[in-house]
Amino acid sequence: MTKNAHRCGYIAIVGRPNVGKSTLLNHILGQKLSITSRKPQTTRHKLLGIKTTEDTQFIYVDTPGLHQGQKKAINRYMNRAVTTAIQDVDVVLFMIEKLQWLPEDEAVAQRLAEIKSPVILVINKVDTIDDKETLLPHMQKLLEQVNVQEVIPVSALNNQNLDRLEEIIRVRLPEDDFFYAEDQITDRSSRFLAAEIIREKITRQLGDELPYQMTVEIEEFTQEGKILHINALILVEREGQKRILIGDKGDRLKKIGQQAREDMQVLFDSKIMLKTWVKVKSGWSDDERALRSLGYDDR
Ligand SMILES: Nc1nc2c(ncn2[C@@H]2O[C@H](COP(=O)(O)OP(=O)(O)OP(=O)(O)O)[C@@H](O)[C@H]2O)c(=O)[nH]1
Numbered sequence: 001m002t003k004n005a006h007r008c009g010y011i012a013i014v015g016r017p018n019v020g021k022s023t024l025l026n027h028i029l030g031q032k033l034s035i036t037s038r039k040p041q042t043t044r045h046k047l048l049g050i051k052t053t054e055d056t057q058f059i060y061v062d063t064p065g066l067h068q069g070q071k072k073a074i075n076r077y078m079n080r081a082v083t084t085a086i087q088d089v090d091v092v093l094f095m096i097e098k099l100q101w102l103p104e105d106e107a108v109a110q111r112l113a114e115i116k117s118p119v120i121l122v123i124n125k126v127d128t129i130d131d132k133e134t135l136l137p138h139m140q141k142l143l144e145q146v147n148v149q150e151v152i153p154v155s156a157l158n159n160q161n162l163d164r165l166e167e168i169i170r171v172r173l174p175e176d177d178f179f180y181a182e183d184q185i186t187d188r189s190s191r192f193l194a195a196e197i198i199r200e201k202i203t204r205q206l207g208d209e210l211p212y213q214m215t216v217e218i219e220e221f222t223q224e225g226k227i228l229h230i231n232a233l234i235l236v237e238r239e240g241q242k243r244i245l246i247g248d249k250g251d252r253l254k255k256i257g258q259q260a261r262e263d264m265q266v267l268f269d270s271k272i273m274l275k276t277w278v279k280v281k282s283g284w285s286d287d288e289r290a291l292r293s294l295g296y297d298d299r
């Protein structure tokens, strides 16, 4: 490498749902950018998270968990996001968790077999492994059986081994000028991030069913003096879901709004005036046109 040269490149983070992809991105960035929850299929859209150090710009691509067995338009959209994310990147982080190797992981491995970029297998959530001596043989087995360059254990949540992971990535990035400004952290608009924060709070607050049947649209996003005014429309599929979301005397929606506002205050560094509405729009999640008008547009 020539003196003073810069490195810059793309790193896709892929894996089955819920293994901790978005948590890894946030902890590498040292900032909450991508939404996370205990529930699978939290991330729906591709999102760039950019980290610039003195000599390197890491452009991470967080992706939805690759999944099968669900056939709605929204599921096709999510899986398509993974397929496009692994094209033309410099490194792929293939994330799995604990001591598991499931058929869903195998499906991801098969998808990655078609690409040319180097693949690093990241075993996440090692903080939950009680018998640490089982980890090394597990890693060795995976290295033999899965077509990857390296295997590295981490705990994204506890920031364990992330420095080493970043170094492994860095040396694989090409010599190039930075593509983005040094202070830029994502390619997404503030509007998009605001909608995602609200979706996260709803996903975290509600039972297992509803998160998949809900989406958020920002109708107004305007700065007036020191206050950022945000109006958000929450769309659900059925009347009963609307009742659940609003809660007794509006309690639940109020709580969701409060939590979202707190996160937005930090992210946008501004006072926030947030208004939320809930509306029923049945069939949106399996309707390609409705999806596109709601921002699920990759064409
Ligand atoms: N114990 C432990 N939990 C973790 C770790 N990393 C992530 N988690 C948890 O795992 C859950 C899923 O994390 P996400 O980051 O949302 O997972 P994801 O892979 O982005 O999920 P999808 O977007 O749904 O595909 C959350 O409850 C996280 O707190 C870790 O290193 N250790």
Ligand SMILES: [Mg+2]
Binding pocket: 021, 022, 023, 034, 035, 036, 042, 043, 063, 064, 065
């Ligand atoms: Mg995610």
